[in-house]
Amino acid sequence: MRAFVVTAPGEAGVQEVDRPVAAPGEVVVDVARVGVCGTDVEFFTGEMQYLHDGFAHFPLRLGHEWCGTVASVGEGVDDRWVGRRVTGDTMLGCGRCHRCLHGDQHVCEHRSEVGIRSGRAGALAEQLAVPVTSLHALPDAVDDVAGALVEPGGNALRAAQGAGLAPGDRVLVLGPGTIGLLVAMFARAAGAEVHLLGHSARTLDFARSVGFDNAWTEAELPSLPWDAVVDASNAAYLPAKALDLVEPGRRVVYIGLAGSPSLVDTRTIALKDVTAVGVLSASPGLAGTIEAYAAGAVDPRPIVATTVGLDGVADVLAGHRPDGAGAGPKIHVDPRKRD
Secondary structure (H helix, E strand, O other), X not given: OXXXXXXXXXXXXXXXXXXXXXXXXXXXXXXXXXXXXXHHHHHHHOOOHHHHHOOOOOOEOOOOEEXXXXXXXOOOOOHXXXXXXXXXXXEEOOOOOHHXXXXXXXXXXXXXXXXXXXXOOOOOEOEEEEEHHHEEEOOOOOOHHXXXXXXXXXXXXXXXXXXXXXXXXXXXXXXXXXXXXXXXXXXXXXXXXEEEEOOOHHHHXXXXXXXXXXXXXXXXXXXXXXXXXXXXXXXXXXXXXXXHHEEEEEEEEEOOOOOOOOOOOHHHHHHOOOEEEEOOOOHHHXXXXXXXXXXXXOOOHHHEEEEEOHHHHHHHHOOOOOOOOOOOOEEEEOOOOOO
8 A cells, every 4th residue: 555654854755565454453444534743744854752762763654633434353343343434542552551541541651652653653544553442433424624633623622621711711822723723613612712822924814714803913912811821832932921921820721842841930830829731632532522523513624724645745744835725724635645
């Protein structure tokens, strides 16, 4: 089958590889749609920390935001999965440690991550093998575009929930990229007054086009009491700014990751009596995200700018925007598509 493989920093392309075979407890999925993520870009450039920590090595097969249809099942798996449309958890815990046994497999020390960690092949290919325990069935109301946005949506849902929002609360989301916009959508669905902070006219204009009129640059940001601040950016200085902006006694959520250490003064956390929440993974939010998409409470599809085939992935990872792409921040890949 065809698969996208990164062989070294800045070196990648489509290769012919063996089709996966479902091991006991696994399924093989015909991949329909995959999202390109900032993590994928960091692997392509060689900046991803897992490469330096020894958790990942080249060659790599990327892709962890995906949906598709189960094509075959391994030993011990109910064959009624065959033909079902699904997405899946990225984080695959060992299933035996204290964290896994308490439902926290997404922070298992020995976890693998689909398309990211411990050599687990990702979804930028015609087929993907994953454990059946990681699957989430997709209802007909969640199409392939939304299905491949369940994983980033799960992260965003957890961030919005971590903000502890009540109807009428005012929340400021730092960073109007994919995660920031999805956080804003879930916060809006919870009844919050949503504001977004960015620095690019293009991204702020897009945020306004999907209904977020309160989209500001730092120079324009109004002086308002913020009941919650969610940092969904990759700027190293914004975690501290989030803490400065939030109202005393309220919540700051950190879901964005900078390429260098972010410094936060814990004295400010204590003196403002602020709750700081960190979000790593979509895992606990996947089911809720599917429910929200299916019910129409959140429609993530406008975020997708265009869809390319596997042959177009290298250019996307290198920072080139496909001709004719819309203004949204997310690029999708259809492995069946020939560019």
